[in-house]
Amino acid sequence: MKIKIRYFASLRDIVEQSEEWLTVPDNAYIADVRTLLLERYPRLQPIMDRSVNAVNHSYVPAETELHDGDEVVFIPPTGGGC
Amino acid sequence: MEPIIQLTHQPLDRAALVEAVSHPSDGGIVVFEGIVRDNARGKQVHYLEYEVYEEMARQQIAQIIAEAQQRWQIEHVAVAHRFGRLEIGEASVIIVVATPHRSEAFDACRYIIDTLKNTVPIWKKEVATNGEAWVEG
Numbered sequence: 001m002k003i004k005i006r007y008f009a010s011l012r013d014i015v016e017q018s019e020e021w022l023t024v025p026d027n028a029y030i031a032d033v034r035t036l037l038l039e040r041y042p043r044l045q046p047i048m049d050r051s052v053n054a055v056n057h058s059y060v061p062a063e064t065e066l067h068d069g070d071e072v073v074f075i076p077p078t079g080g081g082c
Numbered sequence: 083m084e085p086i087i088q089l090t091h092q093p094l095d096r097a098a099l100v101e102a103v104s105h106p107s108d109g110g111i112v113v114f115e116g117i118v119r120d121n122a123r124g125k126q127v128h129y130l131e132y133e134v135y136e137e138m139a140r141q142q143i144a145q146i147i148a149e150a151q152q153r154w155q156i157e158h159v160a161v162a163h164r165f166g167r168l169e170i171g172e173a174s175v176i177i178v179v180a181t182p183h184r185s186e187a188f189d190a191c192r193y194i195i196d197t198l199k200n201t202v203p204i205w206k207k208e209v210a211t212n213g214e215a216w217v218e219g
Contacts, residue, residue, distance in 0.1 A: 010205075
């Protein structure tokens with residue numbers, strides 16, 4: 001199945017793109033996607049360690065199962081406000 | 083009244099937000115305005131660049147307002163956040179809370195800005211004279 005990954009802030013700077021589609025095994029978990037991305041982009045390691053997971057615009061734990069077409073974002077520490 | 087949530091490239095309009103939130107049944111309005119300042123951690127800041135994950139930020143802000151409305155009697159709320167490049171002195175965020183009595187307005191406004199900083203997917207890049215960096219918190 002395919003999932004959409006979007007990159008923001010420091011993650012986008014590292015992977016040098018704002019989104020991509022990834023092919024992952026059916027019933028993959030968020031944790032599997034983390035592993036896959038770290039293999040592809042080893043430089044993500046420090047920021048991924050401090051990022052939380054979001055699927056379809058909601059925060060979710062790493063043991064969340066994914067479905068075809070899901071939008072996955074790893075959210076680095078936020079800095080909104082002022 | 084539905085809360086007002088604005089995520090925009092344009093300069094924020096405090097007067098318009100206060101006007102939109104004002105209601106005859108409310109006796110107090112608290113406005114929090116966050117401003118870009120010219121220094122941070124000993125560095126001279128040149129300007130800031132805010133980035134937002136818009137769909138999720140909108141949803142998270144709505145959730146924060148709903149939580150505040152459960153804790154305090156607040157019906158009239160506006161939350162506006164600007165993104166893109168902001169110069170020194172410009173407003174990055176404005177929160178307006180109108181309530182029948184003042185103490186709830188202060189408490190709810192404080193709760194909304196503090197929670198927003200922690201949970202809403204908005205990021206800030208500081209461009210200083212000696213380089214640039216994404217700022218956490």
